Amino acid sequence: MSLTPEFKVGSQRYDVVFFDIGSTLVGVTPSFTKVYHQVFQRAGYDLPIGEVEEAVSYSWDIVAKQDPHAEFERSLEGNRLWQRAVEQRVMDKLNIHPDIHEELFWQIIEAFENPETYMLYPDVMETLQRLEETGYRMGIISNWSWHLPELLEHLGIARYFKYIGASARVGYAKPRREFFEIALHNLDVTPDKAIHIGDSYTADILGAWSVGMAALWLERQGQALRFAPPGDPNNQANKIKIENLDSMWKYLEHGVSVVAPGFGNKQADAE
Template sequence: MIKAVFFDAGNTLLLPHPSVEEVCAEVLRSHGLRADPEAIRRGLEKADLYYEERYWEDDTFWASEEEAAAMWSEMYALAMREAGVEPSRELGRELYEEFGKGDRWALYPDVMPTVHRLHEMGLRMGIVSNWDVRLPGLCHHLGLSRYLEFVISSANLGRIKPEASIFRAALDRVGVRPEEAVHVGDHYYADVLGARSAGIRPVLLDRTGRAENPDCPVIRSLSELPGLLLTGALER
């Protein structure tokens, strides 16, 4: 019997608001700088490639607030440089700080109805995410706190997904056994393999329909999750 549901944060519950591109443009304008929206988009694509390279080379930066902040600051500076703006080191850091504000994030439309339904079903919920130390504050600002028993960010705990230890910490927070918990996230390596490493059942959230032959239950929207739990269709 499932007693607890853990969630990833980014691309699962939270998304940038109104968009990363627009937030970057607003910060640039505050400094009297301009960049074409398409150039900003291309710059952010380059930054995404930079992130992927860093992540697969060594993902341990997520275990340290200092290293995570430095990585994101470098990434935003790179994006602005690619967009045709020669950024200062401070501008990259300012963009990082901007995304620590609650109004720079929103919940996907399916989040609140789903967590409310899971709450009605008597399930205990929490977040397990590779994120900086600001995540608990963001969740509170977005109104999730009333449904969550904990928010674990990798930078706060000093552990990262897919390490089993970060998931075991989540189990300890709610006092359930691994087979009594489900973890939902969008990243196969961090979320699916990480949950399995701790004996937790994974569910892959594939909002874009890009998952190829995953070996675990897949949903396109969080609204599918309650039904999945009620039918007992989960497999390890």
């Protein structure tokens, strides 16, 4: 079946706007790799940052290739087990002595659960305020750890969202359709009245399309294209690509549908 989105300009107005978190609303400071690098430096491992980046990419590439239909335990303990596997691969790749793996694991967790590690992109607060004033409801659908609600409270944006879905708490990860269905159910909205915005073509765009939701692919300027569309010879993905949140308004205000034809029905699911 074709994954080419169709575009219809009409009077459609979405009721709900869902967002991803990482690289969409929130960034890591100074950078994802540098947070790891700083942890290792404090432990006495003065590793070249290029090697750290390679190890981190290696581990997270494995995550990206894992079965998208897998389920996992909806608990903090289950989240910790998943995190251990990720960080264990990083440390093994860097030949860090096993005797300090446990200590380093908790230092990595502490670093990435520290709210000061994260920052809002400059266009976020104004966008959320404008959406609220315009009458949109908002929600989060994010592949994130257990502590996402606390992070959003610290960043001052939790109050904007009627639903905050973190994969660790839901038990599914994007692009699994159940994650999107749970979000839709929580906000009592039909797929045709919701749009999802995120940076991963596979997790965010294809995930949203799988339940019949519209989606916009956010690739912020200066960011590497980490999640390229699989097989897109006609470059159709550019039709739903935006570089910042300011660019999304034309899709909302003019009711542009970006749902891939055939998604969300039983026949499409079987193909």
